[in-house]
Amino acid sequence: MSNAPHEPSQASVSASLTQAVLHAASRLGLDRQALLTACDLCDEQLTDPDARIPFSAQQALWSELDARLLHPEPGLLLGRNLTPGPFSVLSYLLQSSATLGDALNTALRYQRLGGEGGELHIETHDDSLLLLYRPLHPQHPATRIRVLAMLACWVQMTTPLLDGFRLLGAQFRHDAPDDLTPYQDVFACPLQFASDEYAIALPHALCQVPLVQANPPLQQLLRQHAETLLARLPSASLGARVIGLLGEQLAHGEPDRAELARALNLSERTLQRRLAEEGCSYQQLLADTRRQLAEQHLRDGRLPAAEIALLLGYSEPSVFFRAFRLWTGLTPGEYRARHGAG
Structure with a gap:
């Protein structure tokens, strides 16, 4: 986009x-x-x-x-x-x-x-x-x-x-x-x-190099607010607004496409059609958002991978582990070992 x-x-x-x-x-x-x-x-x-x-x-x-x-x-x-x-x-x-x-x-x-x-x-x-x-x-x-x-x-x-x-x-x-x-x-x-x-x-x-004021818990709260603000910008593409709302939903568990469509004053079918016109899909944006949040959590190094899976709305950690390997070619543990903050 x-x-x-x-x-x-x-x-x-x-x-x-x-x-x-x-x-x-x-x-x-x-x-x-x-x-x-x-x-x-x-x-x-x-x-x-x-x-x-x-x-x-x-x-x-x-x-x-x-x-x-x-x-x-x-x-x-x-x-x-x-x-x-x-x-x-x-x-x-x-x-x-x-x-x-x-x-x-x-x-x-x-x-x-x-x-x-x-x-x-x-x-x-x-x-x-x-x-x-x-x-x-x-x-x-x-x-x-x-x-x-x-x-x-x-x-x-x-x-x-x-x-x-x-x-x-x-x-x-x-x-x-x-x-x-x-x-x-x-x-x-x-x-x-x-x-x-x-x-x-x-x-x-x-x-x-670590920043002097690094604060992972504050980061998580701020990101949720930032995603909400980004989604509200009137000139944002529909895809950008969907990403913002997905960030909000994932903070509370499994995302709900019907609820997201209602927040945008669209039917689910219209949502899918307009996303396709922008060259993307709901499932693609959901996967991209989950991947970004997963990588962020793993770099921060504070949460176990199983807890990250629950935060991203996965019913079972094994489903998250398979998805993460498809995204990156690495297990969550291997990714954290390479990219974690220490």
Whole structure:
């Protein structure tokens, strides 16, 4: 299923993230109410941390910040003043992941919770990982400040969570500025400008390093909430919404297709037909969701395989063991020995 960025008229972003940007702006001396007025926003739209606002409204906010902050690179300044807490469920999911690799997989799955202004991709190379961010309409005047703030915040958030964190390089679509000092202060790595991509590279070996704030029980609760939020996004494909609802159902035992169809205001037959139009099926999505949750539980290493089977709605552990071997070619025990957190 495609995760391509949505058109600006449909795209939305997290109210929590917008709150975080406004908090950072206030710390830098800008007037919050003046910014809200200039962007045609109000505090009531941002009160609920799970609420959404139009991407176009946040773009207007970035444009205002670019004009009002007296700094050679306002995006880097804002990124260093963004605090991850107000990002709500997505930020806490990333911080509580077992390893950096788990955090990156989580970011890929739930990136739309942060916003639909672009798309994250990860390329794996021999000794490095390349994290690419492809913004919606890269030529928009506000894109530079927005993407630089995001990259700077990510580096600042990750550094204290990971022993030995460092970057191998950073790429930017815009031309090199006269003063590279703000970039060197944030990224501390070789810089490439006028690139085809916004990207940062890091050592592949860092993916296996445990994060300081790893918290598997909290992860499980947050994932259930994140799946619910993902399913509610109106622009999500039907398949994505089914995956989200399956995640909720599997937290309570055997999933029920009829109940899921009712939650989507569809008949079971219509559900199957529309999923087929998207090139998938209910059984395929159920198997994919079970596999992802099973692998996550086994990597976390806290639950016995038989208990994982019950959590995923299997009536007998032996059925789960056979399914897992079909998915991965490994038994649950072999998978945990290879990929577990320790």
